[in-house]
Amino acid sequence: MTSKYHFAMAVLMALIILISSTILQVDVVTRDAKAINILRNKQGYNPLIAIYTEGKPELSITDYSDLLAIIDGLGLRYKNISKLSFIELANTTSLLLLGQREFSDADIDTLTKYVMLSGGSILYLVPTNLTESSKKFLKLFGIQPLGIAYDNVSHYENDSRIIILNKTWHTESHLMRDLESIIVANASALNLTSSLDILTNFNLTNTLNISDNRSVPLVYSSPLIWGGNNTTVEYKKGYYLYGPNVTLGVSIKLWSGSRVLVISSPHTFANRYIRLPQFDNEKLLKNTIRWLIKDLESIRIATESRSPEDGLVYLASGVGHISATFRVTIGGLDYQSNLEGSNKTLISELGLNLLAGIEYLGILTRLFDPKIVNETYNTTTKEAQLVVEAATNVSYERSVVVYLRLVVFNDQYGFFWSERIRFEILIPRVLLGKFHPVVLIAAIAIAFNVVLAILLYPHAKKYKQSVKEFEKKIQ
Structure with missing residues (x-):
């Protein structure tokens, strides 16, 4: 029984x-995938520069009329803004702070997010008389003002505080290349520290660990301009710094893709000194504007393809696969090395780093190494090109939208990101039908x-x- x-x-x-x-x-959730938004090519790039006119600048905007004319001459757009807010800074790529002495806490918060979240670049001309709020702004980037520098030998108009500098800078930088002499007046010597408040505000350090024995930098920060042999600053009563130890300009490149340039005098780009033909301040200004908008020391990343083409990934077996192919173009190279018969590659020769990452809910949840498929160098255009494939498996417990991105970086160029390649991860759901x-x-x-x-x-x-x-x- x-x-x-x-x-x-x-x-x-x-x-x-x-x-x-x-x-x-x-019941499988499906939606039409969005078309891939190909990164605008260089000709289609149309940067907008914001110029902040409030905050008690040391000089008025009329003292920078030549600066405005130079921006016009470069064929670039700019707008004056009277408030540091996301509305005013919307759609801008760079911000010029011309000797501002006052920043509110809200201003500093806005500027922090502008750099870290929007990828905006900033030029700051340090005022002669710093306030606590201007010091707080400099501290975002690990910069401490030490005092006004002077030079009893190399100066202009018998004024030891109007210093003439002759190639006391990084000549390999495109910013400073081909410059012979510049003049800085009432310049604050700067001390560059390793503690950047802009990172600690986001609970970040200077490096990011991607494995137990491997880390990558989140910031490149270094002196760009320094004093001559006789340049001096008394940073504390009875204590002095001399020559190359007197930093007068700092360049900072952040993981977000932002660039920050701090020059120690608001007079450096003022009409009075721009118009002196024996100095290269005007050329430095042109280079600075182009550097801020990433026309100098530029890396362009274009998306060639993605797989699946429609961006829809069905996890029927629990694991899916996504990939994208990118074309990376590095411009402005003076590349003389012959790679034939050697084990060198363009990547090693240029000191470039490449990483791919999966972004979910605005956070990079995983980083991995992409594969370099091909590399070429054009001696006419002085451009190197890399074809890079980023491929990885994905596994999620529910349907999500993720983005695949590529970042290329080194200490000279900073950080350049590809567009976000969208993938929709779909997990089939079995439901009892209604009868x-x-x-x-x-x-x-x-x-x-x-x-x-x-x-x-x-x-x-x-x-x-x-x-x-x-x-x-x-x-």
Whole structure:
């Protein structure tokens, strides 16, 4: 009886599965994938520069009329803003702070987010008389003012505080290349520290660990301009710094793609000194504007393809695969090395780093190494090109949208990011379909009757046998 009962239950389960298979539907969430937004090429790039006119600048905007004319001459757009807010800074790529002495806490918060979240670049000309709020702004970038520098030998108009500098800078930088001499007046010597408040405000350090034994920098910060042999600053009563130890300009490149240039005098780009033909302040200004908008020391990253093409990834087996191919162009190279017959590559020769990452909810959740498929160098345009493939498996417990990105970086160029390549990760959901109640009741009744028949069959057979035996006896 027990074996017959188990057999009946097995038949019942088989019937239930059979019936269920006819009334189940697979509901898969699908949406049209957005077309890939190809990164605008260089000709289509149209930067907008914001110039902040409030904050008690040391000089008025009229003292920078030549600066405005130079921006116009470069074919660039600019706008004056009277408030540091996200509305005013919307769609701008760079911000010029021309000797501002006052920043509110809200201003500093806005500037922090402008750099770290929007990737905006900043030029700050340090005022002669610093306030606590201007010092707080400098501290965002790990900069501490030490005092006004002077030079008793190399100066202009018999004023030791108007210093003439002759190639006391990083000549390999495109910013300073081909400059012979510049003039800085009432310049604050700067001390560059390793503690950047702009990083600690986001709970970040100067490096990011991507494995137990590997880390990458989140910032490149270094002196750009320094004093001559006789340049001096008294940073504390009776204590002095001399020559190359007197920093007069700092360049900072951050993980967000932002660039920050701090020059120690608001007069450096003022009309009075721009117009002196014996100095290269005007050329430095042009280079600075181009550097801020990433026209100098530029890396362009274009998306060639992605897989799947429609960006939809179905995790039927729990694991999916995504990939994208990028074309990376590094411009402005004076590349003389011959790679033929050597083990060197463009990447090693240029000191470039490449990483790919998965972005989810605005956070990079995973970083991995992409693959370099091809590399070329054009001696005419002085551009190197890399074809890079970023591919990885993905696995999620629910349907999500993620983005694949590529970042290329080194200490000279800073950080350059590709566009975000969108992928929609889809996990099928099986749902019970909605059917008319009569159909469900009929199916259940059939299943019940079949099982009942199986269970009662032995009793019916035995009863029938008893009836036959009784009939034989009475005959």
